[in-house]
Amino acid sequence: MPDKSYMHSQESLKPKNKPADYKQFIILLNWLKKPKLMQTSKEIYDTAQRPAPLIEEILALIKYKDLVIQFIARAIKTRYKRSILGVVWTMLNPLLTMIVLTLVFSQLFRFSIKNYPVYVLSGLVMWIFFSSSTNSAMGEMLWSGSLLGRIYVPKSVFSVSAVGTGLVNLLLSLIPLFLIAIVLQVKITPAILVMPLAILLMATFALGIGLLLSATVVFFADMMPVYEVILVIWMYTTPIIYNIDIIPVQVRWLFKLNPLYYMITIFRDPLYNGTVPALSFWLIAAGFALGALILGGVIFTSKSNEYAYRI
Amino acid sequence: MPTEFNSGVTDLTEMDELPVIQFENVSIRYRVPRERLSGIKEFAIRWMQRRIQFEDFWALRHVSFNVSPGEVFGIIGRNGAGKSTMLKVMAQVLKPVEGRVIMRGRVAPLLELGGGFHPELTGRENVFMNMALLGHSRQLTTKLFNEIVDFADLHEFIDAPLRTYSTGMVARLGFAVATSVRPDILLVDEILSVGDSQFQQKCIDRMDDFRHQGTTIIIVSHGMGALETLCKRALLLEKGFVRLVGPVEQVIQEYIAENKPIVIEPEPAGPLPPLVPLELKPMPAPVPENGFVSLGQEGGIYPAQNILEPGQGAVMVWLKIKHDYPPRDAVIFHTDDSRYILYISLQYFSSQKRYIRKLIARAGGNKRVIDTYYGTSDFPEVGVVIEDVDAPRKYILNKDEWYLVTMTWQGYPAGNVCMYINGERLGERPYDSRYDQGNDLPGSISIGLRPRVWIGEIIHEENGKTKELRPDSFMSISEGGIEIHNLRLYQRGLDQAEILQTFEKERGVMLPIPGD
Numbered sequence: 001m002p003d004k005s006y007m008h009s010q011e012s013l014k015p016k017n018k019p020a021d022y023k024q025f026i027i028l029l030n031w032l033k034k035p036k037l038m039q040t041s042k043e044i045y046d047t048a049q050r051p052a053p054l055i056e057e058i059l060a061l062i063k064y065k066d067l068v069i070q071f072i073a074r075a076i077k078t079r080y081k082r083s084i085l086g087v088v089w090t091m092l093n094p095l096l097t098m099i100v101l102t103l104v105f106s107q108l109f110r111f112s113i114k115n116y117p118v119y120v121l122s123g124l125v126m127w128i129f130f131s132s133s134t135n136s137a138m139g140e141m142l143w144s145g146s147l148l149g150r151i152y153v154p155k156s157v158f159s160v161s162a163v164g165t166g167l168v169n170l171l172l173s174l175i176p177l178f179l180i181a182i183v184l185q186v187k188i189t190p191a192i193l194v195m196p197l198a199i200l201l202m203a204t205f206a207l208g209i210g211l212l213l214s215a216t217v218v219f220f221a222d223m224m225p226v227y228e229v230i231l232v233i234w235m236y237t238t239p240i241i242y243n244i245d246i247i248p249v250q251v252r253w254l255f256k257l258n259p260l261y262y263m264i265t266i267f268r269d270p271l272y273n274g275t276v277p278a279l280s281f282w283l284i285a286a287g288f289a290l291g292a293l294i295l296g297g298v299i300f301t302s303k304s305n306e307y308a309y310r311i
Numbered sequence: 312m313p314t315e316f317n318s319g320v321t322d323l324t325e326m327d328e329l330p331v332i333q334f335e336n337v338s339i340r341y342r343v344p345r346e347r348l349s350g351i352k353e354f355a356i357r358w359m360q361r362r363i364q365f366e367d368f369w370a371l372r373h374v375s376f377n378v379s380p381g382e383v384f385g386i387i388g389r390n391g392a393g394k395s396t397m398l399k400v401m402a403q404v405l406k407p408v409e410g411r412v413i414m415r416g417r418v419a420p421l422l423e424l425g426g427g428f429h430p431e432l433t434g435r436e437n438v439f440m441n442m443a444l445l446g447h448s449r450q451l452t453t454k455l456f457n458e459i460v461d462f463a464d465l466h467e468f469i470d471a472p473l474r475t476y477s478t479g480m481v482a483r484l485g486f487a488v489a490t491s492v493r494p495d496i497l498l499v500d501e502i503l504s505v506g507d508s509q510f511q512q513k514c515i516d517r518m519d520d521f522r523h524q525g526t527t528i529i530i531v532s533h534g535m536g537a538l539e540t541l542c543k544r545a546l547l548l549e550k551g552f553v554r555l556v557g558p559v560e561q562v563i564q565e566y567i568a569e570n571k572p573i574v575i576e577p578e579p580a581g582p583l584p585p586l587v588p589l590e591l592k593p594m595p596a597p598v599p600e601n602g603f604v605s606l607g608q609e610g611g612i613y614p615a616q617n618i619l620e621p622g623q624g625a626v627m628v629w630l631k632i633k634h635d636y637p638p639r640d641a642v643i644f645h646t647d648d649s650r651y652i653l654y655i656s657l658q659y660f661s662s663q664k665r666y667i668r669k670l671i672a673r674a675g676g677n678k679r680v681i682d683t684y685y686g687t688s689d690f691p692e693v694g695v696v697i698e699d700v701d702a703p704r705k706y707i708l709n710k711d712e713w714y715l716v717t718m719t720w721q722g723y724p725a726g727n728v729c730m731y732i733n734g735e736r737l738g739e740r741p742y743d744s745r746y747d748q749g750n751d752l753p754g755s756i757s758i759g760l761r762p763r764v765w766i767g768e769i770i771h772e773e774n775g776k777t778k779e780l781r782p783d784s785f786m787s788i789s790e791g792g793i794e795i796h797n798l799r800l801y802q803r804g805l806d807q808a809e810i811l812q813t814f815e816k817e818r819g820v821m822l823p824i825p826g827d
């Protein structure tokens with residue numbers, strides 16, 4: 001739908017003078033005549049009889065699921081509202097980064113990774129998904145303070161919708177990823193059918209970390225810049241632009257403590273190698289994902305009563 | 312169209328025996344660090360040093376009351392009495408520290424019309440967003456959408472971005488969304504302060520309609536007139552306590568009786584002695600001697616260059632309140648921008664029903680820090696009550712006796728401003744970077760004076776502009792019944808030992824010998 005708003009001048013938007021209150025009166029009468037939706041089931045809020053914070057939050061989240069959808073839609077709509085290419089940027093962004101990395105690393109350092117663009121791009125889209133989800137989970141929590149002080153909303157909607165937004169963007173960037181893979185004649189096998197599970201585990205992990213960060217940032221606004229630094233370090237200690245084989249054997253165990261190593265491998269291998277990674281990778285990734293979600297969920301909800309006092 | 316809010320009690324109360332709103336001994340405590348610790352590093356350091364001090368602020372104390380179904384109930388109180396906190400508890404935003412809250416029914420806050428709107432989204436998108444914020448499903452929103460747009464009368468603009476709307480249009484849309492589904496309990500803050508009168512009437516009509524269908528309405532307002540027409544019962548809050556619950560007329564009467572302007576009763580009885588302007592004497596820059604400068608001339612105005620700095624310093628003075636000191640503000644020492652002041656101010660104590668004198672020291676800031684959350688504002692000041700009343704920080708100054716008053720500061724970023732009387736440490740206030748307006752240092756100091764218009768403030772307005780309100784005139788306090796002696800200004804902060812040493816050394820001269 002063309003956005004007509006640009007054509008309106010401020011002046012023309014002012015409500016026009018109407019003959020007396022006639023129109024208002026009719027509207028009001030119509031309103032009064034209409035049967036109202038009566039709420040039959042009575043909601044009772046009793047501070048002495050509340051379920052455990054985690055359960056209360058999950059129940060509220062289910063009730064407010066449409067809010068999550070609204071937040072995701074808003075994030076995607078407003079992000080590109082005034083740009084010409086719009087949502088195409090979601091696909092172009094990792095692609096351009098990939099081209100730069102490919103030029104730098106495959107030419108300059110002569111990495112012996114075949115089909116380097118596919119290798120780096122598959123790692124990169126997952127990385128962008130994780131970093132942007134967790135970062136905006138924290139940011140949304142911080143910037144929504146004035147809202148939280150006025151009306152009740154389950155506070156985890158910010159983290160959930162941040163991960164949801166990241167997920168939509170990830171799905172969009174799968175399009176260029178597969179295009180590149182086809183162009184470079186990577187052999188696509190049925191192994192790619194397990195990729196959704198890898199994405200799900202990453203989303204679970206990102207939500208857990210996002211909740212944890214959101215709980216922290218309420219008490220320390222400094223967490224935002226600190227996390228940005230952490231993200232830079234995290235990115236370079238994760239085998240995204242390089243292969244873990246180039247890491248000396250003595251310290252390789254250290255790199256294998258990194259949850260993202262597993263998350264990215266189980267996503268990348270099915271496309272890049274055409275194989276399903278070993279079960280141990282899946283179990284470790286699932287362990288990290290669930291562990292992060294439970295830890296994040298418990299810490300976030302145990303502090304959630306205090307947020308309205310703090311923000 | 313006249314409203315019918317007061318047209319008799321509905322029979323809805325009989326439908327449901329249980330109160331819709333039930334507060335049982337509810338207390339809300341804000342626990343804030345006395346200093347604003349925004350950084351992890353700062354927090355970690357302070358935590359390790361065990362230097363984080365928390366200040367408890369009870370916004371509500373032992374609040375108990377019930378509201379019956381279908382009632383229109385008012386909440387009255389001064390700024391900071393806890394009205395907004397009460398609404399937040401009802402809106403389930405704040406959970407009580409003590410006590411129990413029961414809300415039987417769906418609560419809809421009408422706190423700020425359009426608070427959750429996004430300027431880049433269209434009116435349509437914002438309707439869906441705000442309905443979701445209120446916990447309504449997309450399905451219900453779709454069903455009610457046309458009604459909402461009808462009521463807001465925004466058909467032509469509903470697909471235009473919200474940033475193109477006028478304030479009135481946003482308010483209309485906000486109200487239409489917030490009241491699109493009849494709630495069981497409607498919370499209204501500062502009723503109808505937005506929109507044109509036609510729109511306001513529409514809002515009142517809709518609320519009236521709701522009430523007839525059994526909605527309970529809670530109204531918080533400063534406007535007594537509005538409350539009197541709309542409510543039957545009301546609650547008077549005072550400093551977080553419930554003072555009175557009852558018929559609205561009675562509550563309003565009590566409120567007005569409590570808050571009518573108090574005429575300062577002079578002590579002793581009789582008119583205040585007139586203030587005779589003191590002759591102002593421009594003085595040469597004082598020369599430091601023994602580590603401090605002496606400012607001796609009452610009414611003297613001294614250049615402040617190279618004397619005062621935000622980093623550190625101290626002002627020490629012997630002070631005597633004479634028996635004929637009228638209840639009146641007085642300044643002992645101040646800079647032309649009021650960034651550094653030692654002054655006596657009157658503060659109304661409702662428990663005493665009179666004004667009480669406070670001695671207040673402010674150092675290093677005249678930028679008022681406004682805490683929108685509590686509705687309070689602050690300077691880097693320490694205040695001590697100097698009369699015999701029940702107050703946490705108190706030091707009774709007997710009339711016609713000399714006292715050594717010292718204010719000392721270790722400034723930004725991590726210091727305090729402290730006050731001592733006769734070497735006894737009475738209070739301190741940590742600095743907060745928000746006080747620091749970063750302006751030029753003050754140009755002059757005067758002692759024994761007060762500005763006629765009590766302003767000395769740099770106000771930062773929302774649009775980024777700065778308004779400077781500097782005192783433009785001075786008048787004397789010498790007829791005001793306060794005597795000062797030997798005012799010294801140090802360029803470094805003093806510690807308690809040094810202050811005590813001076814006090815011990817000079818008390819023999821200044822204080823009457825016991826038994827004399």
